[in-house]
Amino acid sequence: QVQLVESGGGLVQAGDALKLSCAASGRTLSTYIMGWFRQAPGKEREFVAAIGRRSTTTTYTNSVKGRFTISRDNAKNTAYLQMNSLKPDDTAVYYCAASSQFTVQTTTNAYNSWGQGTQVTVSS
16 A cells, blocks of 8 residues: 655645645556645535546546645655645645546545645635
8 A cells, every 4th residue: 555645734824826746655646646635623524636647637526726736756655735826725634545436536435545634724
C-alpha cells in the first residue's frame, strides 16, 4: 500500500495562491489514480479534484474549476494541487488520496490510501 504525505498548507488571504504537494512512498505513484479532497469543520469530506495515471484525464468539483489545477509528476512520485484566487470558503483540511480503480474517481470510498491532511486557512 502506498503512503502519502501532504505539505504546503498554510494561512493566506483571500485572492492568494497556494500549492499543495503529496509525496508518495512504498509504491510507485503511477500505479494510482490520484485525488484531492477537503474537509471543513462540521462538514463531510468532499471531492476537490482527481487526475488519471498519465495526466490525460482531470476532473474538478464545480466550485474550484478555473481556480485549482491538479497535476502529477510520476518520476518524482508526487502529486500537486495548485490553488489560485483562494476564497474563505476554501478553508479546510486538504487530503490527497490514491485509488486503484481503472478510471478517475470522485467519491471517498473509491480511494484506499489517504494522507494525514494539511490545513489551508483563507482569511477575508
